[in-house]
Amino acid sequence: MQIKIDTSAWKQTGWHEYALRFLFGGTVTCLAGIIATQYGPVVGGVFLAFPAIFPASVTLIQKHEERKKTEHGLKGERRARQVASVEAAGTAMGSAGLVTFGLIVWQMMPKYGAVLVIASATLCWGLVALVMWLAHKRI
Amino acid sequence: MTELLLRFLIGGAVVSLFAAIGDLLRPKSFAGLFGAAPSVALATLALAVRSNGALYTSLEGRSMIAGSVAMFVYAYAVSCVMMRGTRSALCVTAWAMPLWFGAAGLLWLVWLR
Numbered sequence: 001m002q003i004k005i006d007t008s009a010w011k012q013t014g015w016h017e018y019a020l021r022f023l024f025g026g027t028v029t030c031l032a033g034i035i036a037t038q039y040g041p042v043v044g045g046v047f048l049a050f051p052a053i054f055p056a057s058v059t060l061i062q063k064h065e066e067r068k069k070t071e072h073g074l075k076g077e078r079r080a081r082q083v084a085s086v087e088a089a090g091t092a093m094g095s096a097g098l099v100t101f102g103l104i105v106w107q108m109m110p111k112y113g114a115v116l117v118i119a120s121a122t123l124c125w126g127l128v129a130l131v132m133w134l135a136h137k138r139i
Numbered sequence: 140m141t142e143l144l145l146r147f148l149i150g151g152a153v154v155s156l157f158a159a160i161g162d163l164l165r166p167k168s169f170a171g172l173f174g175a176a177p178s179v180a181l182a183t184l185a186l187a188v189r190s191n192g193a194l195y196t197s198l199e200g201r202s203m204i205a206g207s208v209a210m211f212v213y214a215y216a217v218s219c220v221m222m223r224g225t226r227s228a229l230c231v232t233a234w235a236m237p238l239w240f241g242a243a244g245l246l247w248l249v250w251l252r
Contacts, residue, residue, distance in 0.1 A: 090171015
């Protein structure tokens, strides 16, 4: 299966949906910071992998898929749930990349510069997530 | 207050950016990888290094591993329920949220505490 870019999805997403994501993202980032200040980095760090926009993303995907089917005169509830489920499975695979990100920050941050560590961790997150996805496709 | 506002703006921007990239991509299973993007971490860690130092940030990275495992448990459970059940995504993701807290709390108890 080929990876494709489909810009039509941007047109389907309303400005209020972008605003909602911005609000969720900003709020969770603030909360993670407040928790770390209040309870220390060991507790605060856990919230760096909090599913900030996952619920909103899965809900939007289900809504968009249902709308698409309705426009074609079909009942798309089941199909929309399946598409949302596949997206959630992708997120589960991506969390292996997130583990790698945390591991690199943990091990490398005291020894190397912050920019290098964060850049390497982000790159490795992408690579591990991609490898997990490709491995899953092969099985 | 200024730092909190900065956190909000950077966090909102990074999370929105990853979500927008995820929207563009097909197939959906690949786009889903961006649901587990380190968006909150990227926004937080850069600020944490500046104000608290490398050791503090390193500890946050270690704890993030526990949060990531909890993310796997949560997303996998949502995927299974959505595939077989009849509930809406909003309902399933909300009801499954205690799974993230439960898994993260358990890992904190046995590993991080």
